[in-house]
Amino acid sequence: MALSGRQPSAARDLPVLLLFAYLRIVPIVTTLAASLYNWDMIRPIRVFVGWGNYLELIQDANFQTALVNTSILAAGSVILGTVLLLAVTVNARVRGAPIYQLVYFLPVVTPWVPVTVVWKWIYDTRYGPLNQAMVALGLAPQSWLVDDRLALISILIVMVWKTLGYNLIMFLVGLSNIPQEYYEAAVVDGASGSRIFRHVTLPLLRPMILFVVVISTINSFNVFTPVFMMTSDIQGAAAKLVRTLVYDMWENGFRYFRVGYASAEAAILLGLVLVLTLMHMRLFREDR
């Protein structure tokens, strides 16, 4: 209340605001604007083309592949990394065991680059430990990063491996926040295990599930480092490139210097992420 008398302006905050505008607002707005231009990074000519870049993108085979791959990776990591994980953790009702948390969190804190280096070795067709293990078990060795479909699955496995610990800890935090009395009350009322899960655990865990699903979706739509490090010819992979949206965008922007075209792709990525986030929020709010 005392504050309403004085009117401290936002002026004190101005340097921070300017920095924020320069580092976030300006590039975001420029991206949206640039997507409407034919703009080459090397020659300073900009030609307004309206929706031209978008129309070209829809027909671009690389973009289509990238969109499909990214969607599969995102859907796969959300399903494997949250839905299945949730089914296991919730029924397990694990408490404590901090050593497990520590181990599961190791991949989360290890940066992507060394992670991809070692996984590329694991997947190596000729010498890699994975194929050695397959042979020892009497299974046929696979060309993990070379075969079209297998390469996508291989990347998905690494993504799930890296993020599982994060999701697990978030779910454990969510579960431990549910008051024990709720369970006791449900048991007193004669509810069985599956009903307790449906009517107590799931509704109370919903905010956390939403959070984890949104984060997984955003992060997997931005996937770049694993596909770049493990499947790109630039990094010397003899492998099949798993093209994702950010990879395709990076290639258009920084290999072919097509600022406008890459920006249109960026705008689509941005729109997709925002729409998916809002969709998740709606889905989880209405489903009670």
Next chain:
Amino acid sequence: MATARELLRSLALHGILLAAAGLMLLPFVWMLTTSLTPSAEILNPSLRVWPANPTLAHYADVVQAAPWLRYLWNTVVVSTASALSILFTSSLAGFIFAKYRFPGRDLLFIIVLVTAMIPFESYMVPFYLQIKALGWINTYQGIAAPLLIMSFGIFFMRQSIMTIPDELLDAARIDGATEFFIYRRVVLPLSKPALGALAILSVTNSWAFFIWPMIVTSDRRLFTMELGLAMFQRAFTVDYGRITAGSVLTVVPVLIAFLILRRSIIRGVTLSGMKG
């Protein structure tokens, strides 16, 4: 009957947990053992876990081939600059959003929230042109630029500062304290736990940042650890002994920090998986 079933359940559960823990650790084990295996043995594969003739030869080569300490130093410089800037800007902006009223505040705050959801990758092309216009290609400022501010940090500090009672700030004002004094002497000390968590989150983010340093630097004296390792892989594509030795070098500082600060790191990282 019930207890026997409980026991069986608990056994099965720990079996699953243990197997999963093994899967989590195995890549790290392979990273280490491969780095200690002589090249001839790597190219003559067998399922042995520990090499027959362990060697440090790859490490000797790797240390010669790239300036790893320089990479480490660069990463430390960038992460520190990023953390200091994010702590300052987030707490100041968070303080203003939490404790002041001014026209347009709510709209501004919504803009901050929306940018927290927009991935950096989606505006990095124009961002690169801005940095280029400043002449910051191949500079520390250039690498650190996208990491100087964190929208989520502003939101997080606002939530934390909102819990500080207004009476406390008013009491300081009655005593004649300036607003900046209040920020420094009242708000910051009371926000220490939040600032600590935010510091850890920002360092983890900038330490692992890869795509931007790769775009903005070509001078190897400025490479971060991640970029240095990627370039090393580019040079020694299938020389797995050396490449895994390089990986071990970049992972060791991270693991040491994690083992020492594990509780605060887990708390800091689980704050938000969002960057930006």
